[in-house]
Amino acid sequence: MTKLSLRLAVLAAAATAVSGCSVLGIDFTDEKVQYESSNSRANLEVPPDLTPIGNDNRFAVPSRTTVVSANAEAARQQAAAAQSNTPVGSEIVPATVTVKVMKEGTDRWLRVNAKPEELWPVVQDFWPSVGLVVKAQDAKTGYMETEWAENKAKLPQDIIRRTVGKVLDFAYSTGEQDQYRVRMERNDDSTTDIYITHRSMVEVVTGAQNDSTVWQPGPNDPTMEAEMLQRLALRIDAEFNPNASGKAEEALAEQIKQDLQPEPVPAKSRIVNGADEKVQAVELFEPYDRAWRTVGLVIDRMGFELVDRDRVAGYYLVRYLDPTYEQKKKEEQGFFTNLFGSDKAIDAPNYRIHLADEGANTRITVQDGDGNPDPTGVAPNILTLLAEQLR
Known part of the structure; x- marks a missing residue:
């Protein structure tokens, strides 16, 4: 049973x-x-x-x-x-x-x-x-x-x-x-x-x-x-x-x-696409101080592991293992590795969720752990997840 x-x-x-x-x-x-x-x-x-x-x-x-x-x-x-x-x-x-x-x-x-x-x-x-x-x-x-x-x-x-x-x-x-x-x-x-x-x-x-x-x-x-x-x-x-x-x-x-009672608020963000139609950034309709708190709460709710943060430099450093990225890396391990079931665990990369002060708004982008362009191709996925939480 x-x-x-x-x-x-x-x-x-x-x-x-x-029953009785x-x-x-x-x-x-x-x-x-x-x-x-x-x-x-x-x-x-x-x-x-x-x-x-x-x-x-x-x-x-x-x-x-x-x-x-x-x-x-x-x-x-x-x-x-x-x-x-x-x-x-x-x-x-x-x-x-x-x-x-x-x-x-x-x-x-x-x-x-x-x-x-x-x-x-x-x-x-x-x-x-x-x-x-x-x-x-x-x-x-x-x-x-x-x-x-x-x-x-x-x-x-x-x-x-x-x-x-x-x-x-x-x-x-x-x-x-x-x-x-x-x-x-x-x-x-x-x-x-x-x-x-x-x-x-x-x-x-x-x-x-x-x-x-x-x-x-x-x-x-x-x-x-x-x-x-x-x-x-x-x-x-x-x-x-x-x-x-x-x-x-x-x-x-x-x-x-x-x-602690919540109050309804209008939409506070929009997705910005690049020339390749992929998500390039998220524009948050809040000044930097408020955006810092908002993004921090969203990161906590999404379950990312917080590695570090720097409010002056404007970034949260998180560790995240994207399912698509993980599958791709496992396929790259080779035929014999998968055949004998000895595939190694994929390490989760570090990403910087960067906040740029633009006056009344804040621009959110995702970089690699050192602040360079993301080489894993996961940045658009993270930005999409952030945008869904920031609606």
């Missing part, structure tokens, strides 16, 4: 067993987040273009061993706030002296009056508190990524979940798994911007007899990004303002929830 048919059989049996039940007084939670790591289920097979590449964790910051003084922190925050300069086109929604919600169109992120070194251990501790495991982290780039996990809050709130779900996890599941990325950027005024992005995979039935399943990329969920931003904001506030009253905390939670 296949995994899929076994799951359906168990569900059918459970449904029959409880009435209200049993079971209290189901209305939480939006009930994650559990996917270690108990089969490994999530990620398509080639999303395969993660091993990260070097030599820059990882160890767990927190010191306590921040609330009085000293408040004094420092007041000094930082006095020197703070608000970016043109941004709206800061006042929350507390520690954390604020920033908004630009549909994008939301947190601005905190603290340095990345102070926030890094707080964010490290945050993910386990919501049931997620940190898979990779790099303090050099201010980046963390969680393991794939299933959000049990999406399961129907019924008796079957209560009786079957706890016994046979594989038999009663959402068929979806989520992953989050958090990225921190240092500002000149000693504040830190924190971005959270969501990715998903969905389990799809395949096979001639619909007897097997495969995992495919699903859409990102802005509501879950907002949920995690809200939870992280409250965690940071509790960390740096431990003496806040219960009413103040409730008011903060409600204010942040309202601030």
Whole structure:
């Protein structure tokens, strides 16, 4: 019996067993987040273009061993706030002296009056508190990524979940798994911007007899990004303002929830083709400062591995293995290599996603890792993926 048919059989049996039940007084939670790591289920097979590449964790910051003084922190925050300069086109929604919600169109992120070194251990501790495991982290780039996990809050709130779900996890599941990325950027005024992005995979039935399943990329969920931003904001506030009253905390939670609501915006980019009709660039209808944040969020959502970034030079350095490029390289390995099944893994090249300041607009191009024209032929593909996310 296949995994899929076994799951359906168990569900059918459970449904029959409880069909005569009435209200049993079971209290189901209305939480939006009930994650559990996917270690108990089969490994999530990620398509080639999303395969993660091993990260070097030599820059990882160890767990927190010191306590921040609330009085000293408040004094420092007041000094930082006095020197703070608000970016043109941004709206800061006042929350507390520690954390604020920033908004630009549909994008939301947190601005905190603290340095990345102070926030890094707080964010490290945050993910386990919501049931997620940190898979990779790099303090050099201010980046963390969680393991794939299933959000049990999406399961129907019924008796079957209560009786079957706890016994046979594989038999009663959402068929979806989520992953989050958090990225921190240092500002000149000693504040830190924190971005959270969501990715998903969905389990799809395949096979001639619909007897097997495969995992495919699903859409990102802005509501879950907002949920995690809200939870992280409250965690940071509790960390740096431990003496806040219960009413103040409730008011903060409600204010942040309202601030994170998205707002519709018109199309903000267009594709620029070259003489060969291939995609040459993407023109983003935003000034450079806003475009830098927008492109950074898009890169996180697309699953590229961030290697480095330089805001002054105007580029994000990412590692990406294009499926077409990978297939071409495997074919070049030769007949005998493929015949004996000893083909070598193809290394993912580095690419620079370059942003050029053009006043009211920003021009986005893709170069090789050293800033030269791309020799792999993948640049148009990356630009097309960026354009789809920037619509």
